[in-house]
Amino acid sequence: MDFTLSPQLQEFQLQLRDFLREHVYPIEKHFDETRFRELLPDLEKARARVKERGWWAPALPKELGGMGLSLLDFATVSEELGRSPLGHYVFNCQAPDISTMELLHVHATAEQKERYLQPLAQGEIRSCFGMTEPDYPGSNPVWMGTVARRDGDDYVLNGRKWFCSSADGATFSLVMAQTDPEGADVHKRASLFLVPTDTPGWRLVRNLPVMGLAGQDWPSHAEIALEDCRVPATSMLAGLGQGFALAQQRLGPGRIHHTMRWIGIAERAFELSCQRAVFRQLSPGKTLADESTVQHWVADMRADIESARLLVMRTAWRLEHLGSKEAALDVSLIKFSTAAMLGRVLDRAVQIHGGLGLLDDLPLAFWYRHERGARIYDGTDEVHRASAGRRILKSWK
Numbered sequence: 080m081d082f083t084l085s086p087q088l089q090e091f092q093l094q095l096r097d098f099l100r101e102h103v104y105p106i107e108k109h110f111d112e113t114r115f116r117e118l119l120p121d122l123e124k125a126r127a128r129v130k131e132r133g134w135w136a137p138a139l140p141k142e143l144g145g146m147g148l149s150l151l152d153f154a155t156v157s158e159e160l161g162r163s164p165l166g167h168y169v170f171n172c173q174a175p176d177i178s179t180m181e182l183l184h185v186h187a188t189a190e191q192k193e194r195y196l197q198p199l200a201q202g203e204i205r206s207c208f209g210m211t212e213p214d215y216p217g218s219n220p221v222w223m224g225t226v227a228r229r230d231g232d233d234y235v236l237n238g239r240k241w242f243c244s245s246a247d248g249a250t251f252s253l254v255m256a257q258t259d260p261e262g263a264d265v266h267k268r269a270s271l272f273l274v275p276t277d278t279p280g281w282r283l284v285r286n287l288p289v290m291g292l293a294g295q296d297w298p299s300h301a302e303i304a305l306e307d308c309r310v311p312a313t314s315m316l317a318g319l320g321q322g323f324a325l326a327q328q329r330l331g332p333g334r335i336h337h338t339m340r341w342i343g344i345a346e347r348a349f350e351l352s353c354q355r356a357v358f359r360q361l362s363p364g365k366t367l368a369d370e371s372t373v374q375h376w377v378a379d380m381r382a383d384i385e386s387a388r389l390l391v392m393r394t395a396w397r398l399e400h401l402g403s404k405e406a407a408l409d410v411s412l413i414k415f416s417t418a419a420m421l422g423r424v425l426d427r428a429v430q431i432h433g434g435l436g437l438l439d440d441l442p443l444a445f446w447y448r449h450e451r452g453a454r455i456y457d458g459t460d461e462v463h464r465a466s467a468g469r470r471i472l473k474s475w476k
């Protein structure tokens with residue numbers, strides 16, 4: 080495997096780094112998820128600049144107005160954009176919309192594409208994804224309480240979802256619901272529905288206070304009630320009983336996007352730490368960088384980031400060339416190991432900054448809070464470790 084970046088990608092990487100410094104870092108005025116709305120005018124200007132340069136939606140195919148990058152190339156782009164909490168949003172490749180677009184591109188009807196996919200691809204609307212429930216374990220997604228009952232040409236959905244990221248202000252949701260709760264094959268009990276959020280019976284109960292902050296708009300995580308929520312049968316994506324398979328399909332490349340974004344976060348934390356270490360004087364003429372403890376931390380951070388990147392690139396390569404089945408073990412390995420790397424790097428970065436590391440003046444505290452979730456969303460550490468361990472030991476039996 081050769082991970083040398085093509086000359087074009089190397090150039091693009093540097094252009095992205097400059098673009099972020101010039102047009103995105105200045106918008107990082109505050110890291111308070113409740114004030115995202117205040118940033119929107121500046122974010123829209125930055126998005127217009129991205130479109131002008133032809134960099135819009137790098138992961139989307141060209142026919143949807145994207146750049147049509149391969150998974151491996153987008154991995155590098157995702158890392159660059161991850162250096163800012165706003166990077167992916169500005170380029171319209173933010174979760175959860177990016178995975179929703181990939182799914183709709185393959186499975187939506189022509190009408191759904193025109194009504195939902197096109198405006199999503201243009202950045203005119205947002206979406207959310209509802210699988211996890213308060214009363215059932217997200218770690219076992221074949222077991223859930225939300226039910227979709229067939230009624231003539233419609234389905235009627237009832238149940239409760241939570242942790243629906245970006246639900247506040249979303250135009251539509253993808254909702255997993257059981258269509259055959261007693262079915263013998265547990266993986267075929269649920270189906271996936273496209274439900275507009277203005278459908279009667281779709282109700283945002285509250286924005287969840289995650290790590291002390293109930294975000295709004297895109298940085299929200301909401302609890303949703305579905306109360307006799309009626310949708311036409313044509314809202315079902317990819318046919319009866321395909322919910323679980325679609326959710327898995329959605330998560331595979333999504334884990335490459337997330338883990339490379341985390342590496343971008345780690346790189347920015349590393350940069351900030353090195354800048355701080357050489358700048359902060361402990362006594363006249365002596366800086367933090369002169370302390371061997373700090374030197375060791377910086378070396379550990381570098382080794383952590385470099386090895387995580389190699390493992391993620393290798394996984395992206397295997398996914399792209401061998402398919403999701405062959406790469407399943409690799410995907411599990413990067414999910415928990417990159418999340419752990421991110422936690423270690425952010426913790427050291429906060430420590431190097433001292434009190435400043437805890438202030439929302441820098442993105443570090445925001446990431447330290449927010450990315451604790453990296454060990455939980457898209458499959459918890461324990462679920463991925465167990466799955467990886469099972470696969471490894473199977474070959475030894």
Ligand SMILES: Cc1cc2nc3c(=O)[nH]c(=O)nc-3n(C[C@H](O)[C@H](O)[C@H](O)COP(=O)(O)OP(=O)(O)OC[C@H]3O[C@@H](n4cnc5c(N)ncnc54)[C@H](O)[C@@H]3O)c2cc1C
Pocket residue numbers: 175207208209210211212215216217218219241242243244289300452455456457458459460461462465
């Ligand atoms: C920031 C954030 C954003 C999210 N966004 C979305 C979203 O947009 N849409 C959506 O549907 N969901 C979303 N989620 C939900 C997420 O997918 C679930 O939280 C996750 O799957 C875990 O499910 P749970 O919270 O129900 O925990 P549970 O399943 O109740 O698990 C609780 C604990 O038990 C442990 N555990 C579970 N199984 C095992 C096992 N076999 N062995 C050992 N330990 C085990 C887990 O590791 C976990 O720590 C989000 C979560 C977060 C934190």
